[in-house]
């Protein structure tokens with residue numbers, strides 16, 4: 683349990699550039715409070731103590747503005763930034779490392795008692811005010827733009843924008859860059875990957891040039907050596 687709590691605190695450092703300390707997360711992050719309360723409520727839901735579970739869940743909503751139904755299934759390192767106005771329905775399923783901003787709904791569009799809320803795979807980022815509706819699947823690593831309304835399945839790694847949401851062509855298409863989470867769904871300004879790639883390329887070039895220089899030195903050295911050897915030779919006596 684403590685490991686999970688620790689992960690919940692640590693993941694904030696990866697996703698919110700404004701965070702300063704662990705104690706700040708514990709005291710001031712409604713997303714952190716919401717997931718702790720959800721786990722507690724979910725425990726009672728699984729014991730079929732449904733009213734207790736709903737009561738705890740409702741308490742969490744008062745406190746954070748984040749409404750998570752205790753029947754939802756949520757993976758590890760789930761983070762809701764800012765909170766307020768977030769609704770996660772009963773049959774929603776959320777993978778690991780998912781991030782939501784304020785005003786997001788993972789909602790239903792039918793009265794069917796069965797699966798009626800979305801499935802969100804690992805590392806998805808859902809922007810502020812976005813609505814993801816129905817028993818659809820949002821593929822791993824997808825990004826949902828602020829205020830988008832998503833009504834159909836989303837392919838992994840795709841960025842969706844607009845109402846109704848459609849795939850966007852963005853400046854970040856490189857899967858290597860997008861592999862790491864980035865706050866707000868855009869790669870972190872710590873472009874360590876890109877920088878390290880450039881440094882590696884430069885080092886390779888330096889190595890290649892070094893090789894070429896040694897090769898040239900050898901060639902000119904052997905040439906100079908030949909000249910020296912020629913110098914050592916006895917001068918041809920003049921013909922008299």
Ligand SMILES: CC(C)(COP(=O)(O)OP(=O)(O)OC[C@H]1O[C@@H](n2cnc3c(N)ncnc32)[C@H](O)[C@@H]1OP(=O)(O)O)[C@@H](O)C(=O)NCCC(=O)NCCS
Pocket residue numbers: 764783808809810825826827828829830841842843844850851852853854866867868
């Ligand atoms: C969708 C998102 C992840 C795309 O980021 P990006 O890869 O940097 O996208 P780009 O800036 O390259 O934009 C690509 C295109 O999508 C459009 N676009 C980007 N976000 C959009 C949005 N939310 N709604 C509608 N269009 C959007 C851009 O105008 C651009 O259109 P163009 O090609 O016609 O010029 C990002 O814009 C976003 O909405 N992130 C969520 C941020 C958020 O919720 N912040 C709240 C923090 S409190």
